[in-house]
Amino acid sequence: MSETTIDPADFRKVLGSYPTGVCVVTAMDGDKPAGMVVGSFTSVSLDPPLVGFFPDKKSTSWPLIEKAGRFCVNVMGSDQQDVCRSASARGDEKFVGVEFTISDHDLPVIANSIASIECRLYSVTEAGDHWFVMGEILRMETVREDDPMLFHRGRYGGFAERM
Numbered sequence: 121m122s123e124t125t126i127d128p129a130d131f132r133k134v135l136g137s138y139p140t141g142v143c144v145v146t147a148m149d150g151d152k153p154a155g156m157v158v159g160s161f162t163s164v165s166l167d168p169p170l171v172g173f174f175p176d177k178k179s180t181s182w183p184l185i186e187k188a189g190r191f192c193v194n195v196m197g198s199d200q201q202d203v204c205r206s207a208s209a210r211g212d213e214k215f216v217g218v219e220f221t222i223s224d225h226d227l228p229v230i231a232n233s234i235a236s237i238e239c240r241l242y243s244v245t246e247a248g249d250h251w252f253v254m255g256e257i258l259r260m261e262t263v264r265e266d267d268p269m270l271f272h273r274g275r276y277g278g279f280a281e282r283m
């Protein structure tokens with residue numbers, strides 16, 4: 121039992137004041153790509169090299185990624201709004217018009233991402249109505265030095281430096 125009552129609307133409003141980056145976590149579902157947009161991605165540990173994110177227990181894409189046992193984190197650039205919109209939709213159309221290649225680890229690597237981080241599934245821990253998933257890095261690459269996509273209060277945007 122939780123000790124406090126938190127209003128869901130307050131939770132969304134207050135936590136929505138914290139901006140995130142945006143990535144698409146991908147895997148192969150047989151011969152088809154599967155994936156989901158994730159704002160909860162974070163680096164976790166250098167030794168061993170671990171990253172993590174939090175899929176919703178209601179996600180239909182996460183079980184496909186879990187079954188694959190590995191995943192690729194595709195860090196979105198500020199010019200990849202179309203990819204973010206397609207990949208965050210439910211259903212079979214997520215990869216329509218999205219260019220990708222299949223890596224040596226049999227993972228979809230989305231073209232023109234800022235970085236790609238290929239992982240093997242390391243652990244899955246229960247975290248309320250989400251899972252806390254960690255992956256151990258198998259291969260990582262910065263593809264281009266451009267600005268990343270950011271997400272704040274339901275809107276996509278870019279990074280502006282304050283001097």
Ligand SMILES: Cc1cc2nc3c(=O)[nH]c(=O)nc-3n(C[C@H](O)[C@H](O)[C@H](O)COP(=O)(O)O)c2cc1C
Pocket residue numbers: 142155156157158159160161173174175176177178179180181182207208209210211271
């Ligand atoms: C910017 C952004 C960040 C998101 N972050 C997460 C996340 O961290 N965890 C999650 O489960 N879903 C997140 N979502 C929702 C999923 O991307 C997506 O809508 C959902 O997974 C689609 O349903 P499916 O998993 O059944 O395919 C995010 C969506 C957007 C647009």
